[in-house]
Amino acid sequence: MAEPENPTNASSEEPKAEEPKSTPVPADSKHSEKAPVSKADASAKPAKKPAKPKKEQPAPTAAAPENLSLSADEVEKPKIVKAKGSKNVHSGIAHVLATFNNTIVTITDMKGNVIGWSSAGKVGFKGSRKSTAYAAQMVAQDASRQAMGHGLKEVEVLVRGPGAGRESAVRALQAIGLDLTLIRDVTPVPHNGCRPPKQRRV
Secondary structure (H helix, E strand, O other): OEEEEHHHHHHHHHHHHHHHHHHHHHHHHHHHHHHHHHHHHHHHHHHHHOOHHHHOOHHHHHHHHOOOOOOHHOOOOOOOOOOOOOOOOOOOEEEEEOOOOOEEEEEOOOOOOOOEEHHHHHHHOOOOHOHHHEEEEEHHHHHHHHHHHOOOOOOEEEOOOOOOOOOHHHHHHHOOEEEEEEEEOOOOOOOOOOOOOOOOOO
16 A cells, blocks of 8 residues: 555656756746847837937027017017006106116105116126126016016106116116106216326226
């Protein structure tokens, strides 16, 4: 009785031993098949990356054109949004300070309370570009947009300083839709009151 049991156990163990040997082989083949697929995926991913900049490229080209002219007809009128605490100011004074290095436009009511201001640095110009006539045009547009949010319609212009943005700032104020009732030059002129600064050496 013991002898037949041993051969049966041996015969039953042999197929079991053969089955595990056969099972790892397909597993290895699966790994070998997965490896090329992952390489194909890796090669497919870089192909997608160049496709993204193609979609982003048309957006900057659409926003690229800028109006660089100083003519009053071609100045774009910005969207006027009513200010949160609007003061209902219909008439005011625009103070234009045009120096050799910068242009600052401040718009006040008739009493001198500021309702809108801007400068070349605030608009986004840096360095020598702050003193250009185009920068003064953008500054005047930005300041008048703030003031028109308070209901400003007519303005007196007081120009001060010898900078390049004197005329372009006044033209921009007129082109944006404000009525200019007065344009006055208030550049301070000394009458031999103070000693002038020493001569500049270059």
